[in-house]
Amino acid sequence: MKVNKSIGCTVNECKYHAKNESFCSLDHINVVKHTNRATNPEATDCGSFETE
Numbered sequence: 001m002k003v004n005k006s007i008g009c010t011v012n013e014c015k016y017h018a019k020n021e022s023f024c025s026l027d028h029i030n031v032v033k034h035t036n037r038a039t040n041p042e043a044t045d046c047g048s049f050e051t052e
């Protein structure tokens, strides 16, 4: 599996996670927010996540 060392990620439940290393395997991801105006890290998330 490809490892994109520009996108660190600890969500190893995601089907795009590089598994052996804490990185994403996608070329790019979409980061999304859950509120109109994000004011803390918890308000943001990876919109490219998919379950395995």
Ligand code: SF4
Pocket: 007, 008, 009, 010, 011, 014, 015, 016, 017, 018, 023, 024, 025, 026, 029, 046, 047, 048, 049, 050
């Ligand atoms: S798609 Fe998002 S959640 Fe999934 S491995 Fe990549 S960065 Fe992590």
